[in-house]
Structures are given as structure tokens and as C-alpha cells.
Amino acid sequence: MTPDENQGPIEPFSVPKLSDSAEEKADWVELYALKDDDGNASFSDLLTALGISGTADAAEEDDDDAEDLPDEMSDDDRYEGAGEDAFLEITDRLESCGRTSAGYPFEVAGSAVVCRDTTLTSVYVFLLLLSRYGHKAGGADGAKIFEEVCAKAAESYLGALETHVRSYVFGFPRRIGPRGFAKALDALCAELGEGCRRSGSATSPDQKDAKLDIVAWRSFADRRQGKLIAFGQCATGADWKDKATELIPPESWCKLWMLDQPAVWPIRMFFVPHRINGNMWFETCVKGGILFDRCRIVQHSGLLSKDLQDRIAAWSKAAIAKNQR
């Protein structure tokens, strides 16, 4: 993932609209809680904001089937329905992050979302801010931190708590390891214990990472070939849908860039800091591989080092200071 690509924020913090998705409204509720002095955002706050935006008319114009709605459905009814959708999405987030200490960082009390002491420094909030404000919101290194978090999530998913699971951040520019594509691929193959770089493969100056951001694998004690390998791509911006197919199929990638290929073709993973609507989930998995959205990443964020956690906290604090106050 190259930070100079078009990865701007989806939308700055603003009044929510009725036509926004449940995911966007739920994001607004969480961001409002982060902004509120008491760390509190309620159903009433959301309805008030929807009312202020006054977008019911516009939503109705966009709604081809509006005539099918029961008679006399008022704007307030529509706002309330939209609010319910948002709070159902929040419940989903609570469940999807897993009931762990690293899980959903907000307390959900009835019709309100309340910050805890640890909310601001959580992985979830980092991903929320990254999703809404873009990778530069809290400093230049948002995209790189995201790749590191994703690499650890992939490790966790592959069972890192047992043994022999590793990951490698290949995305350009590389914080660790060789900067050039050829040397970085050599280093990756050495770590992986499979494949080696195709001798004489053409590498252009803008080769960077050939769209491969992270690699994770689960090997055996014998360190022989033939294991589960995952090629992952990360996308933080509003154009994440286009990114799902940017990484060419792993077997093509290996044939193109490696002299000896892995014995078993890698699987694909796709990482985004957003919440993906259920209607788009299947399609995104088909295009991008195993999808790690915000909540799945949080569910598998138990392996982060203290250093990485500190950088996440610092980035989030800077992003909030810049965008929310």
C-alpha cells in the first residue's frame, strides 16, 4: 500500500444524513462520543443531528419505492427508523469485535454509547479514525501502522498463539527490511522458506510492492515447503472497493516474481479499517479474499507490541486533536 495513492478521507465529521448507511451513522455516533466532554453519544443525539440536517426529503426523492411505505410516515418516523438501524449496527460491532479486553471499546448502555478510560487508545478507535479521516489524519504514518496491525491480525487468525506463525510487512515504503523491491522479495522468500526471486525479473523504479502489502504464514517445525501462506492487501481510503482486486491472484504474483514458487498457492486476505455493509460482504470476499474489516481486525488484535500500541495511541490522539476539536 503506497501512501501517495488516493486514500483521502471518506467524509469529514459532519452532520449525518438520512441517506447515509447504517455503518456511516454508527460511525457518527462513535465519533460524537469521542468528541463529547462526557464521552457520551445517545440515540437522541443522533436523531437531533439527523433532524438538523433535514435530509428526509432528499432521502425520499432518492427512494424509488417510497410509495410503498405505509401512509403518513413522518420525517420523525424515518429519523427514528434510521437511528434504530444505526444502533443495530452498533450492537453488531459489539458482538463482532469479540468479548475480549481488546474488543469493542465503548460501553453500550441502552440507547447510549459511552467511552471508557481506554477507548481513545484502542485499536478500534485507530481504525475508526483512519476510516473516517484518512491515513494522514494523525501523522504521516497511519498507513504503515495499519499494515503492521493487519500483519498481526493475520498472524492471530492463523493461530499465532500456538507456534510457527509469522508475518511480514511487504508494503512500500518499508519500515523494516530492504527498501527496493528485489531485495525485499529476497528477504521475504528467506523468511518464508519457500520460493526465490525470479532471476532477471524486470523491476521498474515504481515497482514498490507489486500491490502486496503483507504476507503471513503458518509453518511446521520441520520448516519444509508446503504450508498455509496468505497474501494480504490493505486499503484505508474511500476507494477500497477498487483495491480489492488490485493484487493479482497469488499464483500469478508468484509466477511473475518468483523463480521457485511456493508448493501450495497462497490464499488472499483483504484488510480495511471500515465496516462493510452485509450486502457487499460476499462480493468483497470473492474479489479480495478473506475480508478483515474493522471488527475482525480488532478481534485479532491481541498480538500488538507495546511499541505499536503506543504509536496507535499517539496517532489517534493527534487525529482527534486535528479533526474533532
Place this chain on the structure above:
Amino acid sequence: MGVGMAKKTTTTKTPQTAIASEPELLPVKDLYLDPKNPRLASSEVTMEDQDGILRILWRERAVNEIADSIAASGFWTHEMLFATQENGKWVVIEGNRRLAAVKLLRDPALAKRIGVASIPLMTSVDREKLAKLPVVKCTRESIWQYVGFKHVNGPQDWDSVAKAEYVARLHNDLKIDLEKIATTIGDRHETVKRMYRGLMVLKQAESEGVFDRKNCYSTRFAYSHLWTGLGYESVQEFLGLKSSGGYKPNPVPKAKVSNLGELMLWLYGDKKAGKKPVVRSQNPDLRNLVTVLRSAKGVAALRKGLPLTTSVDISKGDEQLLRESMVEGEAALRKAVSYVPTGYGPSKPSDLRDTAKTIRKLAESLDRAIYTAENDDT
């Protein structure tokens, strides 16, 4: 909104008498938040748990906005509170959020105890100005028109479950006719009746043991899904409400109670059983559920646990699906043809030509299949 507006909309003598009463200044310390406030309908709070009521109002009912306003502009004395005396205590039945704001503004220790950090700081002089508030002494029965106008159909909306609870209390406890409630508060859209029906259906589901609000999948009980859904004929028919209308307690016939349980499961899920609701949004999910309920095949599909979208297709039937698919296909092809002159040319990728060939083959295949089906009986 001033009191005068309520006078214009009320026609009976009782509220005019109550509202015409002169407000008295009562000490804030002697005023109690009302546990029967319809906004608290889904919370289990008692008169003794004043801190609990305060906490809920602060967290969930945007009292902070009112506190900010009072701190900046003072308490608007024309916006008097209405209180009734119950068990020797003055219980505020209209103006609970304002009373909550004033209590918190006046007492930083209370604010701290409730967990409120952002209450505006006031000087002791300004705090003292809030020591007493204008209160109209009344009974719950005497101001229902005013409260109903203000919160059910007026400028300070409650959410739908609070409105429904209030209407149900008026109708069931005070025996006020639903039509009269609607007329009095200026409801021209049958909202009062529909909300009442929704609440009666909900209460019946709970009393029959086919639904438990605490077991909803979502942390919030989305009452609006139920009362909105009940506005559709197919839902009414599924619950056996079509002939009676359902505007009474226990409106669902015994024979349809199991259907009621299913409807509630599809609307709200079951946390204990780990079942998510089928309806995730009023649009399009609630509408899709309504479509499914029109067809026995669709209902059977949903009962088998098939996804809502699949159940919708099943309920529509192959004939309608064929028609929809062909109409959509024709529209898409017409659109594609219109883009060819400006969107395709000699230097463009040839995969579009391959796609065009595939479409032609599919169209021919469809034509043959339809011809064969037409002549199947001959």
C-alpha cells in the same frame, strides 16, 4: 412553545383550568423526577432511584443541550414545570429534562456522582437564581392534552415507544377514547391509533411469553419497526388483525400468537439463541419482510431459516422473477446500446466485443426457451 398554544388546541375544561393556574415558585430540592416519564418506559426505575433517573436522562436524553442553554440564558420562566403531588412528594410530570439540568447545574457534587464531567460551571449567584423554579400544580389527568400535544404530535417529540406508552396510559388507565386523544392533540394521521395498536401487540407478545424485550439482539428495542410494520396489510393478515384493526388490548387472536412470536423473532432476533433479526432496516428489510408475508411459500422459506432476500424471491414466484429479470435486462441493454457511439471504438479493449457475443447467445437461448415453453402443451 408557550402555554397559549396548548390553550388553542384544547377543547375541554379540565386542561384549561390546570394551565390557567398560576405557577408557584417551588424549591428545586423539593421537586422529584418522574419514574413514570414515558421516556423511561424501557428502564426499570423507581421514585427512590432519583440518581438513576438522572443518569439515564443525561446519558440518553440529551440533557446536556438544556444545561448549556440554561447556563447561558437562564431558566425561561414562561416554560414552567408541571408537578403533581404523590405520596407527599412533588413529582414533575412535564419538564423532567429541564429539572434534571437544573439539579445538575446547581449541585456539582451530584453531577460528579452521576458521572457528568461537562456540566457548565456557574457562579454561586447564578446557581442561587435556580434555587426555585416556576411550577404549575396539577394532576396527571388534568394536563394530558398539553403533554400529548407537546410530545406526541408537537415540537418536542418523544421517541415512538414513549409516545405509545403515553397514549396507552391515557386510553387504558384514564379511559380516554383514542379518537378523542387524536383529535385533541391534532393528530390527523392515525398515528395515535397505530402507536397504540403497536404497543398492545408488543404487550401481548410479552404477556404470552413469545417475546422478551430484554432478549432483543440489539441493545435498543426498535419499537418503530413493529408499529411501522403493523401498518402493512400483509403483517396485519399474518397476525389476524385485519378485520378488527387491533386497537384494543391483546388484539392478536389466540390462534395467531405463534405467528406473533415468529414476527417478533424476525424483527428483533433472539440474543440468548444467538439469532440476529432478519430485519436490519426499515428500508429495504422491513418492506422485504412485508413482501414475504404476502406468500405462504415465502413464509415457509423464512421459517426454514433461509435469508430474507432468498425468501423474497421465493415469495414472488418464478413467473414474477422471470418478468423482472427480463425487464431489467432489456433496460440495461438499451442503456448499453446508447453508450456505444461514445464509449467504444477501434482502440478500445476487445473484451466488450466478447461480452456482446455472449449477450447475443444468451438472448437467443432465452428466446428459444420461451418459444419451447409456449409450445410445450401442443
